Amino acid sequence: MRRAPTAVSQVGTAREKALSELDPLTVTKLWDNPCWLSFRLNFVAFRFNDPVYRWIETRYGLVRPEFVALYAVGLRDGVAAKNIVASSGLPKNTLSRAIQRLLQRRLLRRETDPEDLRSFVLYLTGPGRAIFEETMPLMIQQQTAMLSALTDAEQRQLCELMDKLVIASPTWPNDLEKEGTAS
Template sequence: MDELMRTALYEGRAGRDESELTGLSEDDPLFPKLWHNPCWLSFRLNYLALRFNNPVYSLIQQKLGLLRPEFVVLWSLYLSNELTLTEVVRSSGFPKNTLSRAINRLDSLGMIQRELDMTDQRRIAMKLTDKGREAVESVEAIMMKHERTMLECLSPAERLNLSEILTKLAVASEGWPQQLSLDPEPSESEDVTS
């Protein structure tokens, strides 16, 4: 195993015994993805996101007839009251063209309203209508219950630590590259002499 792989694996397990943390046997197909994976962070984040998103957005599509980007717009407006398309893109990570289509559909369904800012005519603000707010509220408790189920294995202190760590990563992600090169140059933090 080369040094880069060894370092990545060490960082992922932080020097702890894997079986002590998970209770998984080495025969479990999840075990190598958790403990032999040089991209340990991305695997864990994606795996957990899918365990939340798949059941939640399946329910939303069945109950409300909305696709994930459409609900992302509603949820963003529910949390912020008023946003522009650019602000929803920035706070959700979805591409502008995907959210633009979602906004057009939500507008046609009467779930959002768009208003031209009279002081800055380039700015179009969006707000939820009563219909949009009712849609979000009809699934909010189910979403919260599912998230609480996911967090049951953590103590209150661990939940607080997890929240703080993930918040720090989310804020830092603004500076991460949006496209990768096939021939990456070492970052300034990497030791190029080894």
């Protein structure tokens, strides 16, 4: 079994104490796991997403796909639904329903794309912008708390490494059976 790579310099009393406070299965998944990358990415993402999306749903009545769409448009007004699908990893039909609900709630508005008159682009309305602006500090606070274990240089390095993975993602298989991995 391939173990997760570890840095020898990380071994120390503080690390040993931290490990003793983790669930034993979490420790196993960290160091005795052939899919170490998937575990780490999912664990960290869940620890960010779960409290954030629960708070947003409770406060604004928006489920995750709805907020994913609202957040995307908040980052870049005038974006098409297909771009939200491509950047979120959520299925097209899920995001389509989410966008319809946001349009019905008047948190988004749809306009004809001036560059392609057959397509539509999305914009935040005033209430949609207010939700986006109100959620950002909480999300930044959660991210800051999570990144506080890293130095500024480590945070930059992590960002650069994650950038490389995202940029390489179009080359990854989308369907494992088509790639010949099914038995």
